[in-house]
Amino acid sequence: MIDEAVLAQLLGELADEIAVPDDGADRVVHELSASGRATRPRVPRRSQWVMAAAAAIVVVGLGVVVNNAMQSSTAKVSSAPTASAPNLTQLAAPAAPRRRAAAKSVAANGALKLSPSVLGQDGNQGAGIQGGVGPQGPAGDEGVQGVAGVTGDIGLVGPQGPSGAQGPTGTSAAYAAPSTNTAAGGSAAATFGAVDGAKIIKTGSLDLQVPKGTLQSQVLRMTHIAVGVGGYVTHSQSNLDPSSATAQMTIRVPVNAFENAISQIESAPGIKVLNDSENGTDVSAQYVNVQAKIQADSGERNSLLVLLSHASNLDDILTLRDKITEVQGVIDQYQGQLNVLSDQSTYSSISVLASEKPPKPHKAAVAHHVVPPTGLSKSWQDARKGFANVVEWFLARSGGALILFIISMLLALALRYLYPVMRRALL
Amino acid sequence: MTGETEQLGDWVGARYARAFRTAVLICGNRADAEEAVQDAFLRAWRFRDALPDNERRDAWLYRVLVNACYSKLRKEVPRREREREALDPERGPSATTEAPEAGAERSVLADALHSTLGDLPESLRVVVILRYYADLSEREIAIAIRRRPGTVKSRLHEARRRLAADARLASYAPDASNVADAEVTP
Numbered sequence: 001m002i003d004e005a006v007l008a009q010l011l012g013e014l015a016d017e018i019a020v021p022d023d024g025a026d027r028v029v030h031e032l033s034a035s036g037r038a039t040r041p042r043v044p045r046r047s048q049w050v051m052a053a054a055a056a057i058v059v060v061g062l063g064v065v066v067n068n069a070m071q072s073s074t075a076k077v078s079s080a081p082t083a084s085a086p087n088l089t090q091l092a093a094p095a096a097p098r099r100r101a102a103a104k105s106v107a108a109n110g111a112l113k114l115s116p117s118v119l120g121q122d123g124n125q126g127a128g129i130q131g132g133v134g135p136q137g138p139a140g141d142e143g144v145q146g147v148a149g150v151t152g153d154i155g156l157v158g159p160q161g162p163s164g165a166q167g168p169t170g171t172s173a174a175y176a177a178p179s180t181n182t183a184a185g186g187s188a189a190a191t192f193g194a195v196d197g198a199k200i201i202k203t204g205s206l207d208l209q210v211p212k213g214t215l216q217s218q219v220l221r222m223t224h225i226a227v228g229v230g231g232y233v234t235h236s237q238s239n240l241d242p243s244s245a246t247a248q249m250t251i252r253v254p255v256n257a258f259e260n261a262i263s264q265i266e267s268a269p270g271i272k273v274l275n276d277s278e279n280g281t282d283v284s285a286q287y288v289n290v291q292a293k294i295q296a297d298s299g300e301r302n303s304l305l306v307l308l309s310h311a312s313n314l315d316d317i318l319t320l321r322d323k324i325t326e327v328q329g330v331i332d333q334y335q336g337q338l339n340v341l342s343d344q345s346t347y348s349s350i351s352v353l354a355s356e357k358p359p360k361p362h363k364a365a366v367a368h369h370v371v372p373p374t375g376l377s378k379s380w381q382d383a384r385k386g387f388a389n390v391v392e393w394f395l396a397r398s399g400g401a402l403i404l405f406i407i408s409m410l411l412a413l414a415l416r417y418l419y420p421v422m423r424r425a426l427l
Numbered sequence: 428m429t430g431e432t433e434q435l436g437d438w439v440g441a442r443y444a445r446a447f448r449t450a451v452l453i454c455g456n457r458a459d460a461e462e463a464v465q466d467a468f469l470r471a472w473r474f475r476d477a478l479p480d481n482e483r484r485d486a487w488l489y490r491v492l493v494n495a496c497y498s499k500l501r502k503e504v505p506r507r508e509r510e511r512e513a514l515d516p517e518r519g520p521s522a523t524t525e526a527p528e529a530g531a532e533r534s535v536l537a538d539a540l541h542s543t544l545g546d547l548p549e550s551l552r553v554v555v556i557l558r559y560y561a562d563l564s565e566r567e568i569a570i571a572i573r574r575r576p577g578t579v580k581s582r583l584h585e586a587r588r589r590l591a592a593d594a595r596l597a598s599y600a601p602d603a604s605n606v607a608d609a610e611v612t613p
Contacts, residue, residue, distance in 0.1 A: 001584070001587040001588050001590075001591045002587050002590045002591040004559065004587070007540075007555070007559045007587065007590065008559040008560070008562075010536055010537060010540045011452075011540065011555070011556065011559045011560040012560060013536075013537055014452070014537045014540055014541060015448040015449075015451075015452060015560050016448075017537065018447070018448045018451045018452075018457075020443070020444045020447050020448065021447070021461065024443050024444075024447055024461065024464070025436070025439045025440045025443035026436075027465070028439050028443065028464070028465050028468045028469070029432070029435055029436045029439055031465060031469065032435055032468070032469060032472060033432055033435075
C-alpha cells in the first residue's frame with residue numbers, strides 16, 4: 001500500500017496545479033446575496049408554527065367539546081318545562097270537557113220535565129235556564145272558570161235570578177272561582193287549596209340480606225323506623241324457620257320521609273342490600289282532574305237542591321230527588337278516587353323482603369364471587385373502568401372532533417421531529 | 428454589507444479553494460466543479476440552521492459537495508463532453524518556481540496519481556480525495572458520504588492498495604513486496 005503521507009503530499013501537489021478562480025468565492029457570495037438568501041429575513045421557527053397550529057387545534061377541540069356540552073345542557077333545560085307543562089295544561093284542559101259536561105248536565109236540568117212553578121212564575125225564566133247554558137260553553141272552555149259559570153247559571157234559576165249577572169264575572173277569573181263560588185261550590189271548591197304541590201306517589205322495594213339469627217330484631221328495627229318517621233306497618237309476615245328465615249313487610253311512611261326511611265333501613269350494620277328499586281309517579285294531573293269533576297257535579301247537585309226547595313209537585317220532587325241521588329253517587333265515587341290519590345301521595349309504600357339465607361346465586365354470579373377482586377387487583381379494575389369511562393365520555397362529547405384532534409397532534413409531532421431529519425437527509 | 432453577509436464572505440473565502448480543488452478532483456473538470464461548489468455553498472448556507480454545530484459544519488459542506496459532484500457526474504456530465512481540463516497541463520498548471528528536474532519528477536508522479544485515481548471506482552476515489560486532500564477524518568468522511576466509519580476505513584485501505592499497484596507509485600509503498608502480490612480487482 002502506498003504511504004499515507006506520500007499520498008497526501010502527491011494529492012496536495014496535484015491539487016495545487018489546479019488553478020482556483022480568483023473571483024470564485026466572490027461569485028458565490030454575490031450569488032447568495034443576489035438571491036436574498038444571505039440576508040434572508042428571520043422567519044419564525046418551525047417549532048413555533050407547530051406549536052401555534054397545535055394550540056389552534058386544542059382551542060378548536062375544546063370549543064367543540066364545550067359546544068356539545070352546552071347543547072346537551074340546553075336540551076335538558078328546554079325539556080324541563082316541557083315535562084312540567086302537562087301539569088299546568090292538565091290543570092285546565094281536562095276541566096274544559098267537564099265544564100261542557102256540567103253545562104250539558106244543567107241543560108238536562110232545563111230539559112227536566114218540571115212544572116212551571118219550579119221554574120218560577122215567569123215561564124221565560126225556565127227558558128232562561130236553558131238560555132243560560134249557552135254562555136256556559138265558552139265558560140267551560142276556560143277550564144276552572146266554568147265553575148263560576150255554574151254559579152251564574154244558578155242565579156238564573158228562580159228567585160236568585162238577579163245574581164245571574166255574576167256568570168260573566170265568574171268566567172273572567174280562573175282560580176278566583178272557588179272564592180266566588182263559596183255559596184254554590186261547597187266543599188269541592190275548598191279542596192282546590194290542596195293543589196299546591198305536585199302529587200307524587202312513591203313506592204319502593206328492598207331485598208335485604210340480614211345476618212344469621214337477626215331476622216326478628218331487624219323486623220322490629222324496621223317497624224321502629226317506620227313509626228319514627230311518622231309512618232306505620234301495613235303488612236308483616238315472618239318465617240322463622242332457620243333454614244329459610246324470611247320476613248316480608250310493607251310499611252307506609254310520609255312521602256317526605258321516604259328517602260330517609262329507606263336510607264335508615266339500608267344503613268343498619270350487617271345488612272346487605274340485594275335489590276333496591278324506587279318508583280315515583282306524578283298524579284297531579286289526575287288529582288286535579290278528579291277535583292274538577294267533583295266540583296262540577298257538586299254545582300249540578302246544588303242547582304238541583306235549589307230546584308228541589310221550590311218544588312211542590314210530588315212528581316217533581318221525586319224526579320229531582322232521583323237526579324240528586326244519582327249526581328251525589330257520582331260525586332262520592334270521585335271523592336273516593338280523590339281520597340285514594342291523596343292517601344297514596346301522602347304516604348309512600350315500601351315493601352321489604354328480608355332473608356337470612358342468601359338467594360341461590362346465578363352461575364355467573366358464582367364465578368364472580370369465587371374470585372372477588374381485592375386490593376390492587378380491584379384498584380386496577382377500577383382504574384381501567386374509570387379510564388374507559390373517561391375515554392367514552394370524551395368520544396361521546398366530542399364526536400369526531402377528538403379523533404381529528406388526536407390525528408392532528410400526531411401529525412404535528414411527526415412534522416416537528418421528522419422534518420429536521422428529512423431536511424438533513426435532503427441536503 | 429450586513430454582518431451576516433460578511434460572515435458568509437469569510438466562511439466561503441476560507442473554504443472555497445480547497446472545496447473547489449476537491450470538486451475538480453472528483454468531477455474531473457473545472458466547469459462542473461465550479462457549479463458543484465457553488466451549489467454546495469448555496470445549499471449548505473441555506474440549510475445552515477439544520478446543521479448540528481460548527482465543528483461538523485465542514486463535514487456537512489463536503490457532504491453537500493460530494494452530492495453535488497455525484498449529481499454532476501451522473502446526470503449532467505454525460506450530456507457534455509467530459510474533458511479533464513483541470514488536469515490538462517496546457518490549461519491548468521499553475522506557475523512554478525522549483526527546479527525543472529524536481530518539477531519534472533513531481534509531474535510524472537502527479538500524472539501517475541491522476542491516471543490511477545481516474546481508474547479507481549468513484550466510491551474509492553472520493554474517500555481518498557476527502558481523506559488525503561480535504562483532510563477530513565474518517566468519521567467526517569462517513570458523514571459526508573453517508574456510510575459507516577468502518578466502510579470508510581475499508582475503502583481507504585482498498586484505494587491505497589490499488590494505488591500502490593501502479594508501478595510508478597509502487598516505490599512509495601512502505602512494503603513493496605506486498606504491492607507486487609496484491610490483486611487488482613475491477
